Amino acid sequence: MPESRDAQSIGAVGPVSADWRSAARRLADSPAFLRASRFFDDQRQWIDERHLEICRVPAPTFRETERAEFLKDLWEDVGLDSHIDDAGNLIAPIVYDERLPFVAVSAHLDTTLVPRRPEDVYFSPDGSLRGPGVTDNGAGLAALVAVARVLASGPLVDRPQRNVLLAANVAEEGEGNLHGMKYLCGASPFADRIVEFLVVDGASTAHLTVEALGSRRFEILIEGRGGHSWNDFGCANPVHALSRAAALLADIELPRSPRATLTVATIEGGSGVNSIASSARAKVDIRSRSAAGIDQVVQAMEEAVRTAVERENRRSTDRLSSYRIREIGHRPAGPRLTENPLADALQAIDAHLGIRSRLDCASTDANVPLSARRPAVTVGAGGRGGDAHAPTEWYHPEGRRLGLQRILLALAVLQDPRP
Numbered sequence: 001m002p003e004s005r006d007a008q009s010i011g012a013v014g015p016v017s018a019d020w021r022s023a024a025r026r027l028a029d030s031p032a033f034l035r036a037s038r039f040f041d042d043q044r045q046w047i048d049e050r051h052l053e054i055c056r057v058p059a060p061t062f063r064e065t066e067r068a069e070f071l072k073d074l075w076e077d078v079g080l081d082s083h084i085d086d087a088g089n090l091i092a093p094i095v096y097d098e099r100l101p102f103v104a105v106s107a108h109l110d111t112t113l114v115p116r117r118p119e120d121v122y123f124s125p126d127g128s129l130r131g132p133g134v135t136d137n138g139a140g141l142a143a144l145v146a147v148a149r150v151l152a153s154g155p156l157v158d159r160p161q162r163n164v165l166l167a168a169n170v171a172e173e174g175e176g177n178l179h180g181m182k183y184l185c186g187a188s189p190f191a192d193r194i195v196e197f198l199v200v201d202g203a204s205t206a207h208l209t210v211e212a213l214g215s216r217r218f219e220i221l222i223e224g225r226g227g228h229s230w231n232d233f234g235c236a237n238p239v240h241a242l243s244r245a246a247a248l249l250a251d252i253e254l255p256r257s258p259r260a261t262l263t264v265a266t267i268e269g270g271s272g273v274n275s276i277a278s279s280a281r282a283k284v285d286i287r288s289r290s291a292a293g294i295d296q297v298v299q300a301m302e303e304a305v306r307t308a309v310e311r312e313n314r315r316s317t318d319r320l321s322s323y324r325i326r327e328i329g330h331r332p333a334g335p336r337l338t339e340n341p342l343a344d345a346l347q348a349i350d351a352h353l354g355i356r357s358r359l360d361c362a363s364t365d366a367n368v369p370l371s372a373r374r375p376a377v378t379v380g381a382g383g384r385g386g387d388a389h390a391p392t393e394w395y396h397p398e399g400r401r402l403g404l405q406r407i408l409l410a411l412a413v414l415q416d417p418r419p
Contacts, residue, residue: 020348020413027157027412028352036150036408040401043146048129048397050074051142055121055134058114061176064088067109071168074145079152080166087183088170093190094151095163101195102165103342103414104184105147105407107140107381108172108201108365112389128396135385135395137172140200143381144168146404147411156408160415165190172201172365175217177329181365185372196342197369197376198410203385203395205403208350209378210343211361212370214333215287216294220245220305222323226278236316238280239269241323245308246282252300260288260297283328289361291333301325331363334370342375345413349406379406 027033040047054074059067068090075082075092082092090109093102111133115121121131129138144166151164169180185191199209222238222245246264254260262284269280284301288294305325313319336359337343343359350357362378369376382403385395 016348016351017344020344021351023413023416024345024348024352024409027416028409030157030412032154032156033409033412036156037401037405039150040146040404044397044401047142047146047400050145051134051138052121052123052129054141054145055129055131055138056115056118059109059111059133060114061110061171061173064109064170068168068170071109071141071145075148075166078149080148085183085188087180089180089184090168091190092148092166093163094166096155096160097163100161100163102190102193103162103196103198103411104165104167104194105144105198105200105411106167106169106181106184106365107144107199108137108180109141109168109170110173110176111136112173113391113393127398128394130392130394132391132393134393135203136388136393137201139203139381139383139385139395141168143200143404143407147407150408155415156412157415157417159417161417162195162415164411165194169365175329178331178365178368181368185368185374195375196414197366197374198342198407199364199366199376199378200381200407201364201378202380202388203383203403204380205355205382205399205406206357207360207362207380208343208346208357209362209364209366210340210359211289211336212332212334212367213287213289213361213363214291214294214367215285215329215331215363216298216327217329218284218286218301219281219326219328220284220323221279221281221326222309222320223279224277224320225318227276229274229276232276234317235276236312236318236320237276238320239277241308241312241320242267242269242280242282244311245305248304248308249284249301252297252304255288255293255296258288258290258293260286260290260293262286262297262301287363289333294333331367332371334367337370337373337375340375340377342377342410342414345410346377346379346406349409349413353402353406353409355402355406379403382406
């Protein structure tokens with residue numbers, strides 16, 4: 001895949017029911033969908049320019065307000081009312097009938113890296129957009145803007161059976177802990193009315209994420225008195241203890257089925273080469289498709305840290321003062337649902353549009369609804385991208401139209417008043 005994702009394939013798309021295939025074919029030939037497809041062709045430059053503008057507005061995790069306000073102006077320019085909710089998410093409800101439930105279409109606002117100046121995001125001579133966050137998740141946000149402009153002109157079907165909630169949500173990356181999506185699914189006034197979640201993340205159309213890869217993140221902090229490397233030799237050293245802990249963590253026998261992983265992601269401590277550190281800390285990432293698998297590794301991690309501290313204390317004349325393991329992030333695991341109409345619709349749509357996709361398990365905003373057994377799928381916005389989370393991140397709009405068609409056709413199929 002050209003796009004960097006923490007995905008694990010769980011199989012090829014299976015047989016699609018005749019009803020879903022029929023709906024996809026019929027709605028793809030409808031006047032509303034054909035108008036939308038022409039718009040994606042005619043307004044390619046407009047979409048590209050909005051994509052550039054969005055990505056030039058910095059949106060680090062926990063500080064997405066400026067980008068949310070910018071996107072709010074774009075939505076209002078195309079005729080949609082929107083507001084920022086209590087979590088910081090920008091939402092635009094498109095209501096056809098107050099009695100109807102909602103299908104949510106979301107894309108996260110935040111990026112791991114941010115441009116220091118607008119010129120750090122630019123179009124290169126080969127037509128690709130380059131700079132922090134242009135694929136993850138500038139591509140998803142540009143898709144929301146394009147879809148908003150189409151939906152603002154009217155419903156996709158006669159007598160729609162779903163309202164639409166467009167959501168540019170906060171805090172998906174890193175230690176954001178999926179806060180924006182957790183609010184949308186839990187405390188939001190719309191939470192109980194959303195029946196499907198279509199998450200748009202990145203570019204690639206080669207995947208349908210229907211299972212949630214769970215994770216728990218921890219900070220390990222070990223503290224001691226500290227001192228001089230010669231005069232205080234024998235004083236328990238937090239760096240030594242943490243190094244022992246890291247070695248023990250690397251040797252943990254991890255579950256193979258379902259697979260689990262443990263990564264010591266960062267280590268820091270000490271102030272100088274001639275000093276015994278007074279503290280040392282590390283961050284650890286644990287992942288699995290199974291909550292039970294994660295819990296098993298967490299217990300092994302706790303035992304490893306305890307053993308490392310005890311060993312350092314036994315060889316020291318001045319013991320470590322404390323150690324602490326603090327959870328700093330939790331992304332719930334979620335199984336593939338036996339009933340997921342959005343996944344069924346997308347498989348039929350991919351068959352009709354000629355998209356060769358596979359079902360996968362990954363860590364995205366869809367973790368939250370899937371863990372609550374609520375229908376959700378994560379898809380790419382179309383186009384090509386790569387080097388996510390790196391300064392060299394890039395996105396090429398070739399193929400964007402197909403991704404946008406897929407999103408709109410999914411909404412049309414879900415809204416279709418089938419008997």
